[in-house]
Amino acid sequence: MIKAGIVGGTGYTGVELLRLLAVHPDVEVCAITSRGEAGRPVADLFPNLRGHYDLCFTDPASGELDKCDVVFFATPHGVAQSTVPGLLAKGIKVIDLSADFRIRDVALWEQWYKQPHACPELVDEAVYGLPELNRDKIREARLIACPGCYPTSVLLGFLPLLEQGIIDASDLIANSASGASGAGRQASIGTLLTEAGESFKAYATAGHRHLPEITQGLQDIAGGKVSVTFVPHLLPIVRGIHSTLYATLSNKDVDLQSLYEERYRDEPFVDVMPAGSQPETRSVKGGNTCRISVFRPQDGDKVVVLVVEDNLVKGASGQAIQNMNILFGLPENAGLMAPALLP
Numbered sequence: 001m002i003k004a005g006i007v008g009g010t011g012y013t014g015v016e017l018l019r020l021l022a023v024h025p026d027v028e029v030c031a032i033t034s035r036g037e038a039g040r041p042v043a044d045l046f047p048n049l050r051g052h053y054d055l056c057f058t059d060p061a062s063g064e065l066d067k068c069d070v071v072f073f074a075t076p077h078g079v080a081q082s083t084v085p086g087l088l089a090k091g092i093k094v095i096d097l098s099a100d101f102r103i104r105d106v107a108l109w110e111q112w113y114k115q116p117h118a119c120p121e122l123v124d125e126a127v128y129g130l131p132e133l134n135r136d137k138i139r140e141a142r143l144i145a146c147p148g149c150y151p152t153s154v155l156l157g158f159l160p161l162l163e164q165g166i167i168d169a170s171d172l173i174a175n176s177a178s179g180a181s182g183a184g185r186q187a188s189i190g191t192l193l194t195e196a197g198e199s200f201k202a203y204a205t206a207g208h209r210h211l212p213e214i215t216q217g218l219q220d221i222a223g224g225k226v227s228v229t230f231v232p233h234l235l236p237i238v239r240g241i242h243s244t245l246y247a248t249l250s251n252k253d254v255d256l257q258s259l260y261e262e263r264y265r266d267e268p269f270v271d272v273m274p275a276g277s278q279p280e281t282r283s284v285k286g287g288n289t290c291r292i293s294v295f296r297p298q299d300g301d302k303v304v305v306l307v308v309e310d311n312l313v314k315g316a317s318g319q320a321i322q323n324m325n326i327l328f329g330l331p332e333n334a335g336l337m338a339p340a341l342l343p
């Protein structure tokens with residue numbers, strides 16, 4: 001039985017990890033931290049977990065994490081990097097849901113995240129936790145940097161086209177939208193029902209911190225320079241990411257549907273939908289599956305890729321558990337097989 005710890009247990013990705021791990025056959029959660037709720041039973045704060053956990057929150061500095069085999073960081077940026085070196089030195093594996101170790105160019109990370117990096121020496125060692133791209137490296141990792149929810153959708157959507165080199169990589173467009181839970185439980189006023197409800201808007205249009213992560217990932221896939229325009233939007237829903245991706249085909253003779261079906265045929269959590277499908281976020285709510293459909297409107301030279309995922313599952317906690325399964329040699333879908341919740 002793998003002993004898991006969670007730092008940041010009172011947040012949305014933290015409680016999502018608890019929900020998913022509650023039914024994981026090979027994992028026992030033995031520590032979950034909160035600075036403000038230490039001593040309080042987890043199920044007090046999250047009644048959906050009653051009957052599943054007898055655990056109480058502990059302070060992050062309590063030392064409880066030392067008895068874990070793996071620790072998940074479900075914390076804001078800048079938190080994991082101050083604790084990770086000590087955990088790794090004790091032989092504990094780390095799976096970080098924050099952006100602390102995703103961007104290899106530390107100066108670029110510091111520019112976008114507006115803080116000095118506390119352990120730049122670990123950035124090059126960290127493995128970017130997108131299984132569909134890095135499964136073999138994840139298997140051997142000590143430190144895994146889970147992708148952001150938007151980057152997960154954009155990278156999986158563009159991946160087959162860039163791998164085959166059949167699009168102009170100098171002019172990619174990613175129009176993405178997220179449910180309000182993407183901002184986290186301690187979010188700003190902007191995601192309150194009274195503010196976000198019955199409305200739809202773009203944000204960070206001048207530049208979002210996912211741009212360098214998305215660019216790095218697309219360039220890793222393409223093996224060369226990529227230029228992408230990324231515009232996030234806020235949806236008046238709780239969960240869900242919808243990305244609409246645009247590119248110009250440099251080769252119009254490729255059967256796009258077959259290309260996507262072939263590339264993702266053996267991927268347990270990428271569903272290439274039948275030609276002409278319109279993926280909906282409600283079809284992935286609570287599940288770890290990312291659904292994709294691809295179009296070439298009017299048989300022209302543009303390709304449009306539609307991608308949906310649950311930002312808290314494939315976009316965060318589900319993908320983190322998928323990475324843990326790979327890391328510990330477990331069935332990759334262990335604890336992740338429940339279908340999405342619909343309606």
Ligand SMILES: NC(=O)C1=CN([C@@H]2O[C@H](COP(=O)(O)OP(=O)(O)OC[C@H]3O[C@@H](n4cnc5c(N)ncnc54)[C@H](OP(=O)(O)O)[C@@H]3O)[C@@H](O)[C@H]2O)C=CC1
Nearest residue numbers: 008010011012013034035074075098182184185186311316
């Ligand atoms: N929400 C989403 O859809 C996604 C989020 N992410 C990333 O995952 C991480 C967590 O996000 P999310 O769950 O939404 O965030 P929340 O704001 O919901 O939760 C943050 C958690 O971190 C804890 N925390 C805050 N500061 C510290 C600290 N200094 N030391 C220890 N714990 C701390 C808080 O616990 P307490 O105050 O009780 O100690 C809280 O439980 C973030 O980096 C986010 O960017 C990634 C993909 C998707």
Ligand SMILES: CC(=O)N[C@@H](CCC(=O)OP(=O)(O)O)C(=O)O
Nearest residue numbers: 098099148149150178179182183
């Ligand atoms: C709606 C909303 O606010 N979404 C968040 C995305 C959260 C996420 O993906 O987490 P990382 O910051 O770890 O990448 C945002 O735009 O910042």
